[in-house]
Amino acid sequence: MAKHNELGKKGEQLAVDFLLEKGYDIVERNYRFDKAEVDIIAQQKDTLAIIEVKTRSTNDFGNPQDFVKPKQIQRLVKAVDEYVNVNNLEVEVRFDIIAIVKEGTGFNIEHLEDAFYHF
Numbered sequence: 759m760a761k762h763n764e765l766g767k768k769g770e771q772l773a774v775d776f777l778l779e780k781g782y783d784i785v786e787r788n789y790r791f792d793k794a795e796v797d798i799i800a801q802q803k804d805t806l807a808i809i810e811v812k813t814r815s816t817n818d819f820g821n822p823q824d825f826v827k828p829k830q831i832q833r834l835v836k837a838v839d840e841y842v843n844v845n846n847l848e849v850e851v852r853f854d855i856i857a858i859v860k861e862g863t864g865f866n867i868e869h870l871e872d873a874f875y876h877f
Contacts, residue, residue, distance in 0.1 A: 765860070769813025773856040776867050782807065791840045794833035798856075799841065808838050808850040810873075812852055813858040813865075823857045823870055832872050 774784055777800050785806070786799040798809035812825055831853075838851060855873040859866045 765810075765815060766774050766814050769812050769836060769856075769858040769865075772813075772858055773798060773809060773811045774863055776869065777807075777809070778863065780869075782852065786841075789837065789841060791837035792833065794837035796834060796837055796841070799838075801849070804849055806838075806842070806847065806851045807871075808834060808851060808853045810854070811856045811858065813860075815860045821857060821859075823855045823868075823873060826855060826873070833852075838860055 765849060770787070774787070776848050777784065777798065780802075782800040782802045786796070789796040796808055797811040798807075800807045800809060810826055810830075812823055814825075834853065838853075842845075842849070842851065852858055852872055853874040855870045857868045857870065
């Protein structure tokens with residue numbers, strides 16, 4: 759497996775662990791619909807949090823969250839709309855980004871709630 763793929767998988771697991779510590783329930787991982795993949799679907803009370811995980815080995819080229827592009831956001835919104843409708847869910851939906859940057863032997867994790875509204 760390529761190093762960037764390994765880093766991405768590590769980042770997703772760090773994000774899951776982070777969310778579990780914050781009291782979220784993990785509902786789905788790597789949910790696919792059409793051309794979209796939702797990294798994590800988590801729930802906390804009546805809110806369904808759609809989590810896009812961006813992991814980088816450095817932020818020399820920009821913050822991880824800067825790499826979520828409008829086309830990707832459109833695909834994620836479409837996928838989540840399908841997910842909510844198929845599962846007949848009555849929940850609030852929020853789109854978050856978990857930005858992870860490797861720092862030495864550890865990682866810096868930043869959880870940006872309602873992140874898509876900040877673009």
